[in-house]
Amino acid sequence: MSTTAGHAAGGSNYLTAEHGLKSWLLTKDHKRIAVLYLISVSFFFMLGGLFASLVRAELLTPAGDLLSADSYNRAFTMHGVIMVFFFLIPAIPAVLGNFLVPVMIGAKDLAFPRINLLSWYVYNLAGLLGVWVLLQGGVDTGWTFYTPYSSVYSNTAVIPAAMAGFVAGFSSILTALNFVVTIHRMRAPGLTWFRLPLFIWSHYATSLIILLGTPVLAITLLALVLERGFGLGIFDPAMGGDPVLFQHLFWFYSHPAVYIMILPAMGIQSELVAAFARKRVFGYPVVAFASLAIAILGFLVWGHHMFTSSQSVYASTVFSVLTMLVAVPSAVKVFNWTATLHEGSISYETPMLYALGFIGLFTIGGLTGVMLGTMGIDLHVHDTYFVVAHFHYVMVGGTILGYLGGLHYWWPKMFGRMYNQFWSRIAAIVVFIGFNLTFLPQFVVGYLGMPRRYWSYPAEFQIWNVLSTAGATVLGLGLALPLVYLLMSLKNGALAGNNPWGAKGLEWETTSPPPTFNFDTPPVVTEEAYAYADSHLVEAGHSDKKGKKELHGV
């Protein structure tokens, strides 16, 4: 797609409104805070990726040769802690959500701009704690911090690591508070709940999970710190405590946390499919309610992480059947996205390539998820590479592909420039191939019996590990490419214009980049979300709405 030169040069935008480092560090503009988050989150993504490459390099051979056992344990723990708490959870809400939630609902800012800035500082404080953990030699408990290993037996920096997770949790709570209040109270005139873009619905559902789940993780980590640091005994078997209680509390948060990571990506997915098929998302209300259903059911299935933990068999049965139920809204979403393509007008720009990849990978991630929820299989594959492969399909195939798709979709809006279309398409394809090559073999080696968190392994597992490491190399390359061409676009990219994709939505009505208060004149909404057909097809049966035609500036 060629880019149209916008008239943005005339007025000042949020990037040029003020100058100097101080204007950034003290900004209350949600868009600038989103950019700050983009920088922080990218840093931690690369750090987490570094640890991933150490892990994959060690697993190239069966013997533990590259790293010592202790170093390996620290490497996979740091990979998990950084990726989960510092990348996957904040990435989409804190970067894209922060930028887009107010713009998409026609507000001037989030409800609490100061709290929004505070959340970025809290995130970085948590990040500093994380870096401090690294300087202390890392932590080796796994990102799950299971007691009593973490409370009694580990000799590593568990307390600062748990505190890092604790503090990071507060930054997501602050962001979620802002979203809930903003979505409830600050929508533009005419923007009713069922005219909201699905991106907003999914962020709303995500925020509810964050508000209800994160505090439980916070208190759990705090109890762990009190136990390890001050000798209080809440999980300690020596005092009659129950280490399995920790697992219940941990997963009560950490299973919904999976939905904190995937729901925003599903929201992006809906936007992308609609925009590049130029068609209203099929079954809009169903997709919206599916997000809420996932958020609610997501709180009732934590015990499926604990089928082997000595949990009562009857409790396990209940958790298993609820897991089957939560699969349904996810499946329905996939079907609706597919159906949206039907009779669309489909183009294959980079964001769409990510969206198509998402459908494929998330389908596999979801199907292997219900396999794990089937107890007879879980007993065999629990804590093996099968689980590792499954959650990477959801977390990388889902969340990261969604994030990258969204970043490529809204990049021209955020920075007013278009990136290289050729290289960005190549990158999307390389990521897809590399990803599958990395994680498909892990399903096989997992069923074969290779437990996770293994530093050395029997020789017959090697071939699959070699394939996986080779795939990880390709994947790493594919993920490094956007860093280059996106940064280059900031300087050399063609001006994007207000609406380079010919997409619908309030964010495409304002200039690129938007002005500080998002809109020169406050928008009034008079139509449904994704009303693509209206202005072109008279037989659509909808009356032609005024004032929306200039959107198709292609």
Next chain:
Amino acid sequence: MSDHSSSTLAHHFDSHEQQREASTVGMWAFLVTEIMFFGGLFLAYVLYRSRYPQTFADASNHLNVIWGGVNTVVLIASSLTMALAVRAAQLANRKTIVLMLILTLVLGCVFLGIKAVEYKEKFDHHLVPGKNFQYDGANGQKAQIFFSLYFAMTGLHAVHMVIGAGLLIWMIVLAHKGVFTAEYHNHIENVGLYWHFVDIVWIFLFPLLYLLGFHVGH
């Protein structure tokens, strides 16, 4: 926009009403997270109490019901003065706001003082879990869980009280400056909500921790 007193209306809100609603919804959402936060410890309490009921009842008798009771009265009184402060803010009665806030602060400090005395007692009697724990009842090992929960729950509650005291001081300064008007007193209402929440947590803690063993007798 239509409002004349634009100094108290943030730029991104359209009206004072929208601003007030936003801050109220935000505060309630925050209190929900607080409930979940304390909820984790309450769950642990329920689990262990159902597992070791006798031990919990015995250990409960090592707490000082008199001090706990006095503190309950003190906190309820502070909630009353807090509510009166909010009422005064609605009526834009500056002097009463300041007076009631100061009373609330004093009562909060009394609570914390009594709590400190109780903690010292526990230290003196070696009832702090860990190496120096000494307990004359049966099942000392498991009694440590009770005292662990006692310190974790009341400690967390006390931290909330300290934060509340800080907020009160901030509100006293603002009220003294005359910031609050009949249409703009979101801050004081939110601090009030927070204070009542902390109070309610204690209303649950007191019977669960102090009165639990009462029927066992001493």
Next chain:
Amino acid sequence: MVESFPMFPPQASTVASEVDALYWTWIAISAVSSLLIALAVAFFLVRYRRTPEHQTGHPERAAGMLEVIWSVIPLVICLGMFVWGTKVFFDLARPPANAVEYWATGKQWMWKFQHPNGRREINELHVPTGQPIKLTMISEDTIHSMFVPAFRVKSDVLPGRYTTVWFEPTKPGKYHMFCAEYCGTEHSLMGGSIYVMEPAEYAAWLAGEVPGQPRATGQELFTSLACVTCHDAGDQQRGPSLTGVFGSEVKLATGSTVLADESYLRESILTPAAKLVEGYDPLMPTYQGQVTEEQLMSLVDYIKSLGGQKAASAAPAASSGGPVAASTGG
């Protein structure tokens, strides 16, 4: 080719083929549904690609019935697989009544086993074919997990509480045994081999070395720790008789009852006052720190040998009371 790209662990237990069948069914369902979605997407991508004449998608069509259909179909499939999976799970979780009890202790980073006749092994376990075997396990430190891929079984091994896993080996051979729950530095080395042998071969192997008899050891401990002075089956004893206690419902001082399973016996040795039997004073001293987990196992095993009503099925596997199934004590 197949050997250099192994895809399935050997099927060496009675349940292995059942688990594999379940797995294959899911794989088939997944493959078909993924393929259908992929084909639909591919077809739409080509058929509805953007052309100069075709710049905007068709307006939405009514979704109603379609949404119901594609909600119900996955739901029915998932629930069907749930029923089957749960049946397999109960088969895996509940040892049959004729299972022979072996004991295992996990500690950083080794497994210690004890055969019914007292023979001990470390990181190796020899078992006969054709005989259901129940491993009763406990950890001396952090959480471990017993995992034998060839048997398709796994169970976490906890400190402070017995858990069990059972299997009936079918095929002689040497199989991997792993620790599946991360337990520290040498987690990946905490494993070993299970040797499955024909019964005759196993008997010969057992006879090869004279072991310490656990019943005898348990009995010796019972005497040397002076348990016998209070729990002797006389009339004026200070402690309750232990004959036949295993597997029975014990009435507690608090009025409630508790099932006397392995974990209850162990708890009563370590913290006697926790669940005091009705009619007795809390006189018994704690044995915490005075007996090792292995000695405890011997003691528990001895007490079980004193006659039990429903000895073999007393402790349903994996239900000895996590927080969800908080034990009824007190």
